[in-house]
Structures are given as structure tokens and as C-alpha cells.
Amino acid sequence: MSTLEKRQTADKPGYAKIRQMNRGSYDRALAYEILDSGMVAHCGFIHEDRPMVIPMAYARIDDRLYIHGASTTRIVKDNANGVPASLTVTLLDGLVVARSAFHHSMNYRCVIVHGTARLVEDHDEQIEALAAITDHLLPGRWDECRDMIPKEHKATGVLVLDIEHASTKVRTGGPVDDKMDLGTDLWAGVVPITTALGQPFNAYDVPDETPVPESVPAARRKFA
Incomplete structure (x- = not known):
């Protein structure tokens, strides 16, 4: 049973207000579970005394998170020497529809990471990080691709x-309506939100008989 599944066992009638107070935690296992299930991270940093937030692909290796971009971008070139940074990943699981607009909410899983970001200068660590980012979205894709050429590596x-x-916030369960609204003819409940990868289609120059690589169905299974 995953960390999240253990938390969800408490989602029973009467537990809603208790869950409201305890949505946040510092459970590393849960934080890593959310990170490993996400596809996009929003990275926050300071640039020229202004806060910046940029969506990035990422990957986790143990207690480190890797992101990448063009070597000339601000988030890369201006943070080479190590700066405080923050990163968030949010997974939406459902719209929570209550009988009053005041109690509408969302079911979600969110992790907020704080740490020090620095440029990776070791060649082997760079390759390991790029492989991890590629394989996070498409498991096994790095080995399916041709080798990276020096021009691409430099860029x-x-x-x-x-x-x-690392801290987390999680909401699960149904709406928390006021007692005076219970039993009325207004509908309430949860509208699930699902994330799924669609059927792949070939690039224009790929012959029809070319098989889809294993990384694609692996990604569809991972993010189902």
C-alpha cells in the first residue's frame, strides 16, 4: 500500500474536518511518491530581484531533483553558483462539488521542495541527469535514442x-457541506480528473510499418 493509499483509508464520513486540519505533512516518502508521479514542475527563483516561476521537465535521483534547459536561459546561466530555489508539483484528482459555492474545492496532491540549485558541471552527472529526465516521462527512451552529440551537449x-x-498537501474525499444543506435537492459530489496519454501517431516521415518503441506504452502505463 502506498503512502497516499494509507492516508486515504481515513476518508470516511465524519473525518472531513479532521482531514482539513491535517492536509499538510513532511512525509518524505509521500513527497517522493508525488514527485515520481508528476510530469511538470514549477520552479521558482529570483532574477534581478524579481520572483520568477517557470514550468520545467524534471527527474528525481535520490535526494536530488534535476531540471534542464538551454544553457543560455536565465534559470540556468544565472544560478550556476548555487542559489535558494523552490519547486512545486501538483496532481489534480477531482473537482469537489458542494451545495454551496463556499465549500467547493479540489482533490489534489502537492509537494513543495526547497533547496539550493546549482549548475551541474560534471559531464557524467549531466548525462545521468538528462537520461533520468528523459526516462521520467518516457521510461527507457534514453537508450532508444541516438547518442547525444557534442553540439547538443554544449547547448x-x-x-x-x-x-x-519537502512538504506535502493532500486533499481527498467528498464535499464538506454545512449541516443545514444536507438532505436538500442540490447535487453534491466529486468529478474525477484523470490524466492519460493518448494513442501515439507517427511523425510525417516515419514509415507506417515502423513499430512504436516500448518507451511509449511504458509511459502510458506509468501515467494511466
Whole structure:
């Protein structure tokens, strides 16, 4: 049973208000479970005394998070020496529809990471990070691709964020309506939100008989 499934066992009538107070935690296992299930991270940093937030592909290796971009982008070139940074990943699971607009909500899983971001300069660590980012979205895709050429490697920058603090917020279950609204003819409930990868289609120059690589169905299974 996953960490989240254990938390969901408490989602019974009468537990809603208790769950409201205890949505946050510092459970590393739950934080890593959410990170490993997400597809996009929003990365926050300071640039020229202004807060910036950028969506990025990412991957986790142990207690480190890796993101990458063009070596000339602000998030890469201006944070080479190590700066405080934050990263969030949110998974939406459902719209919570209550009888009053005040009690509408969402079911979600969110992790907030704080740490120090720095440029990865070791060649082997860069390759390991790029392989991990590629395989996070398409498991096994790195080995299916041709080798990276020097020009591509030079144009790509990798940042590593050492996970110093990680916190989570999770909401599950149905609406928490006021007693005076219970039993009325207004509908209430949960509208599930699902994330799924669609049927792949070939690029225009790929022959029809070319098989779809194993990384594609692996990704569809991972993010089903």
C-alpha cells in the first residue's frame, strides 16, 4: 500500500474536518511518491530581484531533483553558483462539488521542495541527469535514442536542486457541506480528473510499418 493509499483509508464520513486540519505533512516518502508521479514542475527563483516561476521537465535521483534547459536561459546561466530555489508539483484528482459555492474545492496532491540549485558541471552527472529526465516521462527512451552529440551537449544546461526541505498537501474525499444543506435537492459530489496519454501517431516521415518503441506504452502505463 502506498503512502497516499494509507492516508486515504481515513476518508470516511465524519473525518472531513479532521482531514482539513491535517492536509499538510513532511512525509518524505509521500513527497517522493508525488514527485515520481508528476510530469511538470514549477520552479521558482529570483532574477534581478524579481520572483520568477517557470514550468520545467524534471527527474528525481535520490535526494536530488534535476531540471534542464538551454544553457543560455536565465534559470540556468544565472544560478550556476548555487542559489535558494523552490519547486512545486501538483496532481489534480477531482473537482469537489458542494451545495454551496463556499465549500467547493479540489482533490489534489502537492509537494513543495526547497533547496539550493546549482549548475551541474560534471559531464557524467549531466548525462545521468538528462537520461533520468528523459526516462521520467518516457521510461527507457534514453537508450532508444541516438547518442547525444557534442553540439547538443554544449547547448544544454542542467541544474540540480538538493532537496533540503519537502512538504506535502493532500486533499481527498467528498464535499464538506454545512449541516443545514444536507438532505436538500442540490447535487453534491466529486468529478474525477484523470490524466492519460493518448494513442501515439507517427511523425510525417516515419514509415507506417515502423513499430512504436516500448518507451511509449511504458509511459502510458506509468501515467494511466
